Each structure stands twice: as structure tokens, then as C-alpha cells.
Amino acid sequence: MTTILLRRVSRRLGRLEILRDVSLRFPEGRISLLLGPNGAGKTTLLRLAAFLDTPSAGSIALESAGDASRVADAVTALAPRRRVTMVFQRPVLFACSVRANLAYPLRVRGLPQPECQARIAQGLQVAALEPLAGQDARRLSGGEGQRLALARAYVIRPEVLLLDEPSANLDPASRERIEAMLRDMQARFGTTIVYASHDLDHARRIGQAVYFAAKGTVNGPYEVEAFFESPPIREAETYLRPGSGFG
Amino acid sequence: MNWFLEAAARAAQLIISGDPELLGIVALSLAVSFAATALAGGLAVPAGVALALVRFPGRGAVVSACNALMGMPPVVVGLAVFLLLSRRGALGRLELLFTPAAMVIAQAILVLPIVAALTHAAVMGLDPLLRDTARTLGASRVQAARLVIAEARYGIMAALFAGFGRAIAEVGAVLMVGGNIQGLTRVMTTTIAMRTAMGDDSLALALGMILIGLALAVNALFYRIQRGAP
Numbered sequence: 001m002t003t004i005l006l007r008r009v010s011r012r013l014g015r016l017e018i019l020r021d022v023s024l025r026f027p028e029g030r031i032s033l034l035l036g037p038n039g040a041g042k043t044t045l046l047r048l049a050a051f052l053d054t055p056s057a058g059s060i061a062l063e064s065a066g067d068a069s070r071v072a073d074a075v076t077a078l079a080p081r082r083r084v085t086m087v088f089q090r091p092v093l094f095a096c097s098v099r100a101n102l103a104y105p106l107r108v109r110g111l112p113q114p115e116c117q118a119r120i121a122q123g124l125q126v127a128a129l130e131p132l133a134g135q136d137a138r139r140l141s142g143g144e145g146q147r148l149a150l151a152r153a154y155v156i157r158p159e160v161l162l163l164d165e166p167s168a169n170l171d172p173a174s175r176e177r178i179e180a181m182l183r184d185m186q187a188r189f190g191t192t193i194v195y196a197s198h199d200l201d202h203a204r205r206i207g208q209a210v211y212f213a214a215k216g217t218v219n220g221p222y223e224v225e226a227f228f229e230s231p232p233i234r235e236a237e238t239y240l241r242p243g244s245g246f247g
Numbered sequence: 248m249n250w251f252l253e254a255a256a257r258a259a260q261l262i263i264s265g266d267p268e269l270l271g272i273v274a275l276s277l278a279v280s281f282a283a284t285a286l287a288g289g290l291a292v293p294a295g296v297a298l299a300l301v302r303f304p305g306r307g308a309v310v311s312a313c314n315a316l317m318g319m320p321p322v323v324v325g326l327a328v329f330l331l332l333s334r335r336g337a338l339g340r341l342e343l344l345f346t347p348a349a350m351v352i353a354q355a356i357l358v359l360p361i362v363a364a365l366t367h368a369a370v371m372g373l374d375p376l377l378r379d380t381a382r383t384l385g386a387s388r389v390q391a392a393r394l395v396i397a398e399a400r401y402g403i404m405a406a407l408f409a410g411f412g413r414a415i416a417e418v419g420a421v422l423m424v425g426g427n428i429q430g431l432t433r434v435m436t437t438t439i440a441m442r443t444a445m446g447d448d449s450l451a452l453a454l455g456m457i458l459i460g461l462a463l464a465v466n467a468l469f470y471r472i473q474r475g476a477p
Contacts, residue, residue: 052379082385092380095398104394105384152384 001028001190002064002083002159004049009058011044018044019055020216025063026160026194026209027221031186033203034196036213037239042196045218046162049194050086051077062159082109086162091149093137098129098148101137105156119155126181127151143174150181157189167199175199179206200240204228212236254452261453268430269454273461276434279347279421280414283354284362288407291359295366295406296396300378310367316360321353325423328353332424345426350434353420358410365409369402370395404473408466415462435461 003026011019019041026032034042047053048060062080085105094101102123106116124130127147132140137148146166153161161182167175179202185191194211197203210227211220214235222232231237261269298310330336332344332352343349374380377398381391396403418436425432427441435458442451 047379050383052382078385078387081382084383085385086383088376088380090376092374092376094394104381104386108381108384108386108390156385 001192002062003028003192004084004160004194005061005063006045006049007059007061009048009055009060011041011048011053012056017216019048019218021058022218023058024211024218024220026192026211028192029186029190030208031182031193031195031206032209032211032221033207033224034194034211034213034218035198035200035203035236035239036218037235040213041216041218042213043164045213046086046164046194046196049160050084050162051081052086064159082156083158084160084162085153085156085158086164087146087149087153087166089165089168091145091166093140093145093148095138096136097134098137098140099124099133101148102152102155105152119157123151123155126154126184128177142169143171146170147174147177147181150178154181154185157185158191159189160192160194161185163193163195163197165197165199166195167197167202175202182206200228212239214239250449251452254449255456257449258453258456262457269457271430272433272435272438273457275347275432276415276436276458277461277465279350279434280354280411282351283358283414284407284411286351287355287358287410288362291362291410292366292396292403292406295363295403296370296392296399298363298367299370300392300395310364313360313364313367317364319357319360321357321417321419322423324356325353325420328356328420328424344424345428345432347425347432349424350421350432353424354414354417357417357420358414361413362406362410365406366399366403369399369406372402373398401473404469408469411465411469412462415458415465 005025006022009019009022010017022045034045036042044053048055051060062083094104099120102120103116106119111119124133127150129144129148129151132144137145140148150163150166163182167178170178182193182195183206186193195203195207204224207224209221210224211218212222212227212233212235213219214233219233226232227236228240231240295313298306298313328349329344331338332341332349333339334344343352373395378391378395381394386394416436418440421432421434422437422440425434425437427433427437435454439451439454439458442448442454
């Protein structure tokens, strides 16, 4: 199993410091929650971990248990980026069929055709999108679209999956389906999942560890129930119980 | 209305008769404009995509320049190409002046900024997260750029239509560098201008109708091909 390791990572945009000296190592094969108020740097952290952006300082690496040689530090390199994937809050679907959307990540990797077909069939099935396979992806509903975005990550069988509030504004059925897909990925592929969310009930149900981002720093891991029962830091208290600061 | 009907009748008659000179003029018009659009598109589509995707100092200035140059006066381009290709010009030794090749070059220069600017606009209109999505799905730089082109295909096709329209309708540049030589560099627009100057209004109008019909037919054909494409 693989995880993402951040060593003293900072990210600055101009004079604005979005992340400051963050070091952490998400637990392998677990679903880690990334909680925190808007503007705390959650998306920035996920984009860095997905090797989309380069940290202003520090390093980000993939670390596989018992396989230190596979550690990669090169942010621009394609190889580590292909072991990790990210699903955005708003799914970006390609202007082609649902099936072709699922085929894309397999095609860019040059996987053999029978393998592609098998994975596409599996992706359609776990996302409950089989009846829509031939439909134009941009005509899907919000929930269907987010399921497709997650299925597109599923077919990759990623070692690390980063989710940026994928369940925001979803119908209950799609939310449940997404939850089932995450558990499935964890069980079948041993995927390490980092899940940023404001949907606290849902997060609490599926999370197995909590990281809390506030003001450019990230603290954790905390045990899930303990974190929700008695928030360990003041910012977390304010975040979980808005208004408690005035009481 | 009489003169209009007369011209329409004459246009029909010309088409039906299959006059070889007319066919030659039409064929050359299409060939020169196709070649110019293909040449310009080959350069301007990648350039327009790069302008939208790659950050470099002076990018805004280049985009502004392309937008401004969309309205370049054909006679100015014709003059520039004329001077370049004339005996004492930098490319004079190629002896291209008053050949169809010179007309292709002049039209390609006119078409280039149109295709580049409209391609740039088409790519800028895509979802800003599109390229990041491709990258998270494992696309290399080149693969991501190819996806961007595929996603912007309708806009890029429209850019090429606009470029072709500019080329086929243009008269000043091809007249200057082609010379309207019968059987060699005479195209629809230069024939229309010449016939009008000669006072043969109805033939000029008939040719104009054929030209518009051709432009419509070519665009309809492209549109069908584009719709049919996966």
C-alpha cells in the first residue's frame, strides 16, 4: 500500500501564504478526512498531493510500505502522477459518451484493449451508470456526473485518491453510491483516500482518521469519534459547532 | 428587379453550360483558398492553443495583435507579399510572383490571425479545470493538449470556416500578387472586379451568386463532416 508524504510543505501565491510548513503522512489504505473552514488550504493541499502544483518549499512523495525505492519527489514527472488521482468538487466531464470518459485514463496509459473493456464495465457497474453508457456525458445530472467522475478515478485503480468535496449538493442516492464506491476501492485496491468535505454527517460515517486544516496549517491525525465528540483545538470547536464561540 | 433576374438566369446558364473557363476559375478559387486555409490552420491552430495554454511574457500583446490583425486590409498584405516576392524582394529568387503559390501565401497571411485568435478564444472558453482533470487522469502534457483540442473542436472548426470565408471572399491581395492572369491566376473575385470595371454588370453579378453559393456549399459540407465526426 502507498501513501502520500508531505515534508515541510509551504505554498505561497504572491505574498499570500496558503500553506505553511505542513508535514504529514496519511495512513495507508485508510479514508482520511480533511476538514476545515473555507480558505483553510484544503484544496491547495489536495492539488499539491495530486502533483498538479509545485510546493513553494518542502517536498511531496509517494511512499510504499517496504518499498522505499519507489519514493518519487519529482512533481512534474508523469510516473508518480499516474499513481494518484483527484476528483474535483465540480466534475469536469469530457464532451463524449460516458463510456469514452471512462476509457480516457486507460487510453492515456496505453492499457491493452481487453483490460480497458473489463475496467470500463466494472466502472459502469460500481457507479450504477450502465444504462447511460452511450449517453453524452455532459447531459448527465449532477449526481450522475459526480459518480462518473469518481468512476473515472475508479478504473485507474489508484494507489491514492484525493477527493475535494465530491458530495457537495448531491442527492442522497448518489451520495450513498459514492460512499459505496470509496469503500469498494479501499477493499479491492487498498487505495489510500483523502476526503475533504463540509458534509460532516457523511464524513463522520465514512472517515477513519481526521486531519484539520486552519489558517495554513494542518493538524492530525485524530481519531474520528474523539474529534467529533471533543474537538482537540479551538478552531475545530468553532468549525464543528458554529455559534459556540458566542455562547 | 429585372437586372437581378437577368443575372440569376445568366448564373444558371453559366453553371449549366459548364463553361470550361468558368470551371477553371472556380477550381482555382477553391484550390487557392483551401490551400491557404490549410497552410494557415496548420500553423494557427497550434499557435492559438499554445496562446491559451502556455504562459509567457508578452502573451497578452500577442493575443491583442492577433485580434487586431483579423481586420488586416488585404491590399496591405498584398503589397507586402508583392514586395517580398518581387524581383528585388527577399524571396524574389523563388520567382513566385503572379503564380497561384503567391496567392496562397498572401491569403494564408490574412487567414492566420483569424484562425489563431478564434482558436485562442475557443480554448479560453473551455472549463479552466479541463487540463487539470486530464492531468489527474494520467495524461502527459501532450495528451492533455490533445484533449483540449478535441474539446474545443467546434470552436476550432468555426475558426477554420471563418478563415476560409475570408480567403474565398478576398480580392485585393490575390489581385496584387496574382495579377488576374487569364487561365493562370484568375479567380472568382478578381473576375467579378474586372467584369464590373468592364461594365458587364450582369456577368459580374452572376459570378457573385455562384461565389456565394459555393461558399455556402463548402460550409455546409464541412458542417456535415464535423457533425459526423466522433
